[in-house]
Amino acid sequence: AQKVTQAQTEISVVEKEDVTLDCVYETRDTTYYLFWYKQPPSGELVFLIRRNSFDEQNEISGRYSWNFQKSTSSFNFTITASQVVDSAVYFCALSEGRASGTYKYIFGTGTRLKVLA
């Protein structure tokens, strides 16, 4: 069965520090998709990135970067030079490309990031 594990429940860093949020997934499908979402205090989940299982290239977007490694089933998220506005709960999610066309998103338990000024 598919599963997403975010072992870090809460992380606190001081502003300008780099921080990495870990995500480990399990799936038996060869075609799948991975996502990261940010949940600020307002509650709405904000989409950050999508990755498919055939593309292991790392991606950088400003201060955000993602490291996808199929060999370790990991999709880690790094924030460089963290800012107070980065404080939020971050979720990693998995979606499989089932032949039946029935898709759903499986979420990890989230990592609460606190960036202290």
Added chain:
Amino acid sequence: DGGITQSPKYLFRKEGQNVTLSCEQNLNHDAMYWYRQDPGQGLRLIYYSQIVNDFQKGDIAEGYSVSREKKESFPLTVTSAQKNPTAFYLCASSMSGTAHTEAFFGQGTRLTVV
């Protein structure tokens, strides 16, 4: 503006009452989802629907019911059979149920049993 609208933002329910949470989207998405969020447990899938007039149970469907009579709307009813309904409920939608697209989320409804 395109997006997903959940209402109400806060809802209080007396024990034994059924309540319905509204979710409307104008993104022309085929697939819609309901998730429940409890502290420390992440998002758990309640129900999902790939097309109108069809829906499937998620991991925690007991005590909940849904309908999908229109593409834009996917209301969730929390019945009196749900023993611990106090939680944050999130509705989401995605394009045509295809796995390569991200899900878009509403702002959530916080339900409290009083």
